Amino acid sequence: MTLPEPVETTSSPLYMNYTYVAGTGRSVFLRGLNERRLLARHCPGCSLVYAPAPEFCSRCLRPVGPPFELPGTGEVSTFCVVNFPFPGQVYEPPYVVAHIMLDGAHNRLMHLVREVAPEEVTIGLRVEPVWVDDDELDTSTTSIRYFRPIGRPTRDVAAVPYAQTPIGPADA
Amino acid sequence: MSGPLAVIGVGQSVQAKRREVTIGALVREAVDEALADAELGFGDIDAVVLSKTPDLFDGVMNPELYLADAMGAVGLPVTRVFTGGSVGGHAAIFGAHLVAAGLARRVLVVAYSKESEGNFTWALSRGLPFSSHLGAGAGGHFAPVIREYIRRSGAPEHIGWKVAVNHRHNAARNPYAHIRRADLTVEEVRQSPMLWDPVRYLESCPSSDGSCAIVVTGAELARRAPRPPAWIHGMAWRTETGHFAGRDEVNPQAGRDCAADAYRQAGIADPAREIDVAELYIPYSWYEPMWLENTGLAAEHDGWRLVDADRTAFGGDLPVNPSGGVLSGNPTGATGLLRFAEAALQVRGLAGEHQVPGARRAVGHAMGGASQFHALWVVGSEVPG
Numbered sequence: 001m002t003l004p005e006p007v008e009t010t011s012s013p014l015y016m017n018y019t020y021v022a023g024t025g026r027s028v029f030l031r032g033l034n035e036r037r038l039l040a041r042h043c044p045g046c047s048l049v050y051a052p053a054p055e056f057c058s059r060c061l062r063p064v065g066p067p068f069e070l071p072g073t074g075e076v077s078t079f080c081v082v083n084f085p086f087p088g089q090v091y092e093p094p095y096v097v098a099h100i101m102l103d104g105a106h107n108r109l110m111h112l113v114r115e116v117a118p119e120e121v122t123i124g125l126r127v128e129p130v131w132v133d134d135d136e137l138d139t140s141t142t143s144i145r146y147f148r149p150i151g152r153p154t155r156d157v158a159a160v161p162y163a164q165t166p167i168g169p170a171d172a
Numbered sequence: 173m174s175g176p177l178a179v180i181g182v183g184q185s186v187q188a189k190r191r192e193v194t195i196g197a198l199v200r201e202a203v204d205e206a207l208a209d210a211e212l213g214f215g216d217i218d219a220v221v222l223s224k225t226p227d228l229f230d231g232v233m234n235p236e237l238y239l240a241d242a243m244g245a246v247g248l249p250v251t252r253v254f255t256g257g258s259v260g261g262h263a264a265i266f267g268a269h270l271v272a273a274g275l276a277r278r279v280l281v282v283a284y285s286k287e288s289e290g291n292f293t294w295a296l297s298r299g300l301p302f303s304s305h306l307g308a309g310a311g312g313h314f315a316p317v318i319r320e321y322i323r324r325s326g327a328p329e330h331i332g333w334k335v336a337v338n339h340r341h342n343a344a345r346n347p348y349a350h351i352r353r354a355d356l357t358v359e360e361v362r363q364s365p366m367l368w369d370p371v372r373y374l375e376s377c378p379s380s381d382g383s384c385a386i387v388v389t390g391a392e393l394a395r396r397a398p399r400p401p402a403w404i405h406g407m408a409w410r411t412e413t414g415h416f417a418g419r420d421e422v423n424p425q426a427g428r429d430c431a432a433d434a435y436r437q438a439g440i441a442d443p444a445r446e447i448d449v450a451e452l453y454i455p456y457s458w459y460e461p462m463w464l465e466n467t468g469l470a471a472e473h474d475g476w477r478l479v480d481a482d483r484t485a486f487g488g489d490l491p492v493n494p495s496g497g498v499l500s501g502n503p504t505g506a507t508g509l510l511r512f513a514e515a516a517l518q519v520r521g522l523a524g525e526h527q528v529p530g531a532r533r534a535v536g537h538a539m540g541g542a543s544q545f546h547a548l549w550v551v552g553s554e555v556p557g
Contacts (some may be wrong), residue, residue, distance in 0.1 A: 002190075003192060006191055013328065020301040020302070022301075022302060026302075030302050037305040043321065043417065046417070046418075048417035048418050049417065050416075050417050052415075057417070058412075058413040058415070058416035059416050059417060077320070078316040078317065078319045078320040078323070078501075079316050080308075080311070080312060080315030080316045080318075080319060080368045080369055080370070080371070081366075081368070081369035082307075082308060082309065082312055082364070082367075082368055083366045083367055083368065083369055084365065084366075084367050086294070086297070087291055087293065087295045087297075087300070088291075088293065088294040088297035088307055088309075089307040089309075090305050090306070090307045091306075091307060095367075097246070097306050097308045097312050097316065098316065099316050101489065105417075106417035106418050107415055107416060107417045107418070107419065108415070110306065110308075111304060111306070112306060118369070120282055123319070124318070126486070139302060140302040140303065140304070141302065141303050141304045142302075142303075142304050142305075144304065161427055
């Protein structure tokens, strides 16, 4: 069967401004980023600490407590090295995308690790944020340009036990 | 609650880059085959369920409207189910729920993706509000989780290569699979480009066009079906959010709870011994040991030992993905339903060259999002007791 030349692409430009409502929980974290502060909140139900924090604990569905500031340092909980080009990328490969556990928090932040060769990044690597200049600060994780190493691994995070508390609504 | 439920028809399209057909025609291939298998016509169907990934992936908004004729849905209730990559599994269970609830006698569950009309990795790399645009792509989510599994379990790196080879060898037996490589070697996987370190090119799923459809019904009509039914012994879905304190992405609680519920319904106490074959949602090779553990088919940190001992290869005592699995064809909207359908074909004895001899109970499994959505069913050749 002979097929006609396929229409490879069609152009249909459209543009729309959306208003994203971050909510009272997430706004606290985002406003902190605008001041170079990493704000966490503690769940009274399961005693775990969120950074970024929602309004309610996603494990036990209770409202989380007031915000407090974390030191900002953390460690690479795990990571991958993006090694090849694909559409939609913003950085030139290879680059490291890591799950970073901030000191004092129990959930992880996904961000870049730079100022280190990808082959030298390890699980457990201690990192700190590199913030943007004052005029670029925003209520966004873009206020953190990336994380960079502050030393060698101090412990094996594989040995850190995961929270074993069952997930579900707390008793009323 | 109704009596037992069963799958009486299974259809699927060839998975490939299908530039010669429209989305509607691709969907119709699976629908026609499922109805022919059950020896039914559109007039015998009471409700249609459509499984599909985000509209951004192949660029058609609200395909449940566009596809009404291709699915034979004219005048029938249509529901679109939507849970990321697991969606086909959820759609199958939802279809079964409609029969169980007495809302339909026969339900047609339809699933597809036509990823060659868009770009899946681009669609998964969009920036989010108030977040750094990392551009990690599909594997950028899973690769760090795989690294964490390797670290925790102490698995040697050849496990990932071996799974990649096993699944592509299985696919060579499946005429519908996209990547069919009977000649693939561990060495070739090992030499393939590193994409998202630690995940190599040949350890990754393709992006495919393809469709799948099944017909689900109750016991009375199933007994009158022209070919053996696949009886549903247990089915469950579970969900968890993507980011919560203490979340274990390597072995998500939602996946463990989902499998445990389905086994409880099926009266299965020792899944590894009582299940004959498992068709699991494995988009990157390392997810075979991870999901074996998460679905209770292997002890924690031991899934890789089953791979190492060839127990999950085609001739092993717990064959995994005899169809070739997601690594050999990934039309994402249909990928979950293909897993559920393969389990059904196995216990019906209709899996052709990839039939596992004597398969009487099989698991079909699907996972979606950042391992947030989990669906699993246990199907069997016998009416559940």
